[in-house]
Amino acid sequence: MRCEVVAIGTELLLGQIVDTNSAYIGEQLALAGIDSHFQTKVGDNLDRMVSALRIALDRSDAVIVCGGLGPTQDDITREAIAQVMGVDLELDDDVAAHIESIFSSRGRRMPMNNLRQAEVPVGATAIRDPQPGTAPGLICPVGEKVVYAVPGVPREMRELIDEAVLPDLTERAGGRAAIVSRTLRTWGDSESGLAERLADRVAALDRVGGVTLAYLASGIEGIKIRLTAKAASVEAAEALLAEEEAQVRAVLGDIVFGVDDETIEFAILSLLRERGLTLGLAESLTGGMMGSRICDVAGASDVFRGSIVSYASDVKYDVLGVPEGPVVSAEAAKAMASGARRVLGADVGLAVTGVAGPDPQEGKEPGTVFVGLDLGPAGGDPGPEAVELLLYRGDRRQTREFSVISALSILRSRLLSAP
Amino acid sequence: MRCEVVAIGTELLLGQIVDTNSAYIGEQLALAGIDSHFQTKVGDNLDRMVSALRIALDRSDAVIVCGGLGPTQDDITREAIAQVMGVDLELDDDVAAHIESIFSSRGRRMPMNNLRQAEVPVGATAIRDPQPGTAPGLICPVGEKVVYAVPGVPREMRELIDEAVLPDLTERAGGRAAIVSRTLRTWGDSESGLAERLADRVAALDRVGGVTLAYLASGIEGIKIRLTAKAASVEAAEALLAEEEAQVRAVLGDIVFGVDDETIEFAILSLLRERGLTLGLAESLTGGMMGSRICDVAGASDVFRGSIVSYASDVKYDVLGVPEGPVVSAEAAKAMASGARRVLGADVGLAVTGVAGPDPQEGKEPGTVFVGLDLGPAGGDPGPEAVELLLYRGDRRQTREFSVISALSILRSRLLSAP
Numbered sequence: 001m002r003c004e005v006v007a008i009g010t011e012l013l014l015g016q017i018v019d020t021n022s023a024y025i026g027e028q029l030a031l032a033g034i035d036s037h038f039q040t041k042v043g044d045n046l047d048r049m050v051s052a053l054r055i056a057l058d059r060s061d062a063v064i065v066c067g068g069l070g071p072t073q074d075d076i077t078r079e080a081i082a083q084v085m086g087v088d089l090e091l092d093d094d095v096a097a098h099i100e101s102i103f104s105s106r107g108r109r110m111p112m113n114n115l116r117q118a119e120v121p122v123g124a125t126a127i128r129d130p131q132p133g134t135a136p137g138l139i140c141p142v143g144e145k146v147v148y149a150v151p152g153v154p155r156e157m158r159e160l161i162d163e164a165v166l167p168d169l170t171e172r173a174g175g176r177a178a179i180v181s182r183t184l185r186t187w188g189d190s191e192s193g194l195a196e197r198l199a200d201r202v203a204a205l206d207r208v209g210g211v212t213l214a215y216l217a218s219g220i221e222g223i224k225i226r227l228t229a230k231a232a233s234v235e236a237a238e239a240l241l242a243e244e245e246a247q248v249r250a251v252l253g254d255i256v257f258g259v260d261d262e263t264i265e266f267a268i269l270s271l272l273r274e275r276g277l278t279l280g281l282a283e284s285l286t287g288g289m290m291g292s293r294i295c296d297v298a299g300a301s302d303v304f305r306g307s308i309v310s311y312a313s314d315v316k317y318d319v320l321g322v323p324e325g326p327v328v329s330a331e332a333a334k335a336m337a338s339g340a341r342r343v344l345g346a347d348v349g350l351a352v353t354g355v356a357g358p359d360p361q362e363g364k365e366p367g368t369v370f371v372g373l374d375l376g377p378a379g380g381d382p383g384p385e386a387v388e389l390l391l392y393r394g395d396r397r398q399t400r401e402f403s404v405i406s407a408l409s410i411l412r413s414r415l416l417s418a419p
Numbered sequence: 420m421r422c423e424v425v426a427i428g429t430e431l432l433l434g435q436i437v438d439t440n441s442a443y444i445g446e447q448l449a450l451a452g453i454d455s456h457f458q459t460k461v462g463d464n465l466d467r468m469v470s471a472l473r474i475a476l477d478r479s480d481a482v483i484v485c486g487g488l489g490p491t492q493d494d495i496t497r498e499a500i501a502q503v504m505g506v507d508l509e510l511d512d513d514v515a516a517h518i519e520s521i522f523s524s525r526g527r528r529m530p531m532n533n534l535r536q537a538e539v540p541v542g543a544t545a546i547r548d549p550q551p552g553t554a555p556g557l558i559c560p561v562g563e564k565v566v567y568a569v570p571g572v573p574r575e576m577r578e579l580i581d582e583a584v585l586p587d588l589t590e591r592a593g594g595r596a597a598i599v600s601r602t603l604r605t606w607g608d609s610e611s612g613l614a615e616r617l618a619d620r621v622a623a624l625d626r627v628g629g630v631t632l633a634y635l636a637s638g639i640e641g642i643k644i645r646l647t648a649k650a651a652s653v654e655a656a657e658a659l660l661a662e663e664e665a666q667v668r669a670v671l672g673d674i675v676f677g678v679d680d681e682t683i684e685f686a687i688l689s690l691l692r693e694r695g696l697t698l699g700l701a702e703s704l705t706g707g708m709m710g711s712r713i714c715d716v717a718g719a720s721d722v723f724r725g726s727i728v729s730y731a732s733d734v735k736y737d738v739l740g741v742p743e744g745p746v747v748s749a750e751a752a753k754a755m756a757s758g759a760r761r762v763l764g765a766d767v768g769l770a771v772t773g774v775a776g777p778d779p780q781e782g783k784e785p786g787t788v789f790v791g792l793d794l795g796p797a798g799g800d801p802g803p804e805a806v807e808l809l810l811y812r813g814d815r816r817q818t819r820e821f822s823v824i825s826a827l828s829i830l831r832s833r834l835l836s837a838p
Contacts (some may be wrong), residue, residue, distance in 0.1 A: 013455050015446030016635070020437050022460070027434030036432050037467055039460040041441070048456055055474060181433070192490045192530040202492070214463075215491055216430060217572070226430065281728070287714025288707025291728040295706025296816060298777070300730070306738075307728035309700070309710040315725045315763055344734055358717070390525060395574060397715060 001173035008067035010043035049080035067152030082121035188255035280346030281307035282336035330386035333372030367392020427486035429462035468499035486571030501540035607674035639820035699765030700726035701755035749805035752791030786811020
């Protein structure tokens with residue numbers, strides 16, 4: 001069973017709206033084990049909509065059209081589908097009565113335009129909106145194939161997809177396969193480095209089938225490895241995934257810091273919470289980005305004390321107690337970490353200082369970053385230490401983002417190896 | 420001239436990534452006056468990529484392919500384009516040397532995989548990445564038509580689109596009308612409020628033609644008003660724009676804080692620099708986001724001293740000198756602003772404290788935010804003051820983003836009205 005998505009709307013082509021609907025529908029199709037090989041965006045133009053629908057129906061068994069079901073003159077999805085079906089539109093009295101009742105229940109008169117929404121291609125079935133609303137969806141048979149129409153309003157779209165389209169598709173698909181996927185997040189090796197280390201695994205998967213593996217470099221989110229498994233049931237696919245995840249973890253070790261939505265910040269907070277430790281930061285080139293990311297995790301407040309953003313050198317000297325001298329240095333990073341512990345009353349201090357670029361600073365190249373750590377007595381106290389990194393990627397913001405994930409990743413590996 | 424976009428990546432079809440690249444490219448094509456009628460997403464599958472490219476080339480003059488240029492086995496855009504062109508791939512020695520030099524400048528060995536990125540369809544031209552990076556773009560002639568390939572990494576994609584693809588497309592399009600646009604950024608009124616205030620301007624523009632006006636709510640970037648002018652020459656279009664910008668500014672006044680890429684942070688830094696003032700921050704719910712945004716502006720260091728991210732209440736008391744008591748309050752905000760001035764040695768102190776949500780805190784609803792200001796003697800010293808805001812938009816991150824732009828906007832208006 002193959003199903004494509006056609007998203008309707010000139011505003012999508014013009015980039016005024018990002019098409020998140022297709023992403024949602026694509027994810028739901030994958031989870032339901034239905035293949036989806038193409039997604040198309042087309043503007044509010046009848047001929048081009050008809051053409052896009054015909055191309056999609058030609059190569060797939062089902063098409064979900066999203067958008068263009070509203071009451072205005074540029075909402076012409078109904079007309080386009082009718083043309084593809086080779087039929088006329090007719091007024092569906094039930095739908096018309098339903099729409100009229102929604103307006104009257106709000107004490108409003110229905111504008112005549114809204115009657116357009118009760119027009120249905122002959123042979124199609126209107127899906128009554130499960131929640132009060134004015135845009136019904138449509139199930140439109142085209143020979144042995146089918147076109148579904150859902151509104152472009154995300155909430156209405158999601159309801160119709162979940163409650164009407166997917167059940168209908170699943171029934172048509174009969175004994176379907178289940179597809180599930182899982183993303184492992186890593187930091188500590190490049191995308192091509194990961195590919196080399198996992199080359200044997202990929203070759204083994206190619207021989208056996210059932211599971212595929214893909215890489216995705218995602219900046220501050222880490223480099224992701226996505227495992228996708230296809231099997232007769234969700235349970236069987238989950239079992240394949242679990243087995244492959246174990247294999248990949250055995251190859252990569254600790255550089256896997258999280259699964260799916262788990263960020264490095266989430267990993268650090270969980271690890272510190274487990275050990276009953278609080279965290280204080282001292283930031284220079286990152287300017288507060290590390291603290292900001294940590295606060296994105298709900299419930300950060302039991303671990304996170306705060307951050308001293310010491311952008312000016314004399315703030316490092318005066319507030320954090322860094323000895324006067326170069327501030328892009330291992331000495332400064334260590335003193336910042338200890339200062340963060342002391343000033344913020346935290347168990348663990350983590351610091352970042354470096355050159356964001358574009359110009360060198362203190363004779364150091366852009367991307368030169370020192371990460372300082374002070375784990376304190378509660379963390380096993382090996383004394384403050386510093387790690388030097390070279391992270392420049394040609395862009396100030398990227399350098400800062402790589403600094404954040406690298407610093408948190410270094411703290412994580414120290415905590416994991418601490419007694 | 421018609422140009423389509425084909426976005427490559429199974430992860431796009433599966434909804435694991437939302438395709439924002441196509442939206443960006445669509446917007447740029449529209450601004451350049453180039454029609455774009457279809458956008459397609461297709462997975463990492465050679466036959467389907469070739470099919471999607473052929474369909475697109477059949478109905479348009481140019482195609483921009485985005486993604487699939489990386490070093491791994493599933494990056495097969497080069498192969499698909501070569502097949503559509505009916506040619507082989509060959510190693511481009513210049514590109515290979517360039518990629519190798521990037522690795523060696525980072526003191527790293529180039530994995531063999533990366534040599535794949537130096538393979539180019541015979542007859543195609545590699546676009547050297549304007550910034551150091553490892554994924555060159557391609558210009559691939561197909562008869563009278565053309566396929567452009569750009570990487571899927573947004574920053575690299577944008578650079579290649581702006582600096583190589585659009586100029587080439589524009590040249591091919593020949594004697595077209597000039598379309599230029601300018602974006603005015605605002606904060607301080609809602610989108611519908613702006614629309615009401617500008618209703619007369621829009622009506623006037625509709626009568627005369629040549630200039631259009633559109634709104635775009637962009638979160639922490641403000642609410643944008645985009646003016647687009649079309650005329651026989653760039654100069655004539657620029658003149659129309661300048662005239663309309665003056666009209667819009669006359670209606671809206673100080674709530675326009677920037678033009679095009681000028682963020683509120685840029686506006687604040689410029690204003691403080693003009694007046695020879697330095698800035699210190701105290702942040703609670705924003706967690707460092709305000710400092711991080713300010714550091715995004717190159718050259719922030721002559722104005723920005725730092726930020727005390729006082730997430731825990733006792734950090735507010737102990738480091739900033741906030742009197743013990745409620746921390747989501749006008750009193751706390753004022754004391755935080757004064758504390759930031761004092762601790763960071765800054766002329767002007769700006770503070771934010773509030774409830775990010777989802778739960779209430781100290782009996783205050785999510786979105787309750789107090790902005791504290793202390794302009795100090797150099798800023799005219801009206802004494803510390805606080806402003807209460809209600810910013811909740813149903814999401815932790817959004818509440819924090821609105822807090823940042825609102826706080827900076829309040830500081831801006833105080834500085835503008837200071838003697």
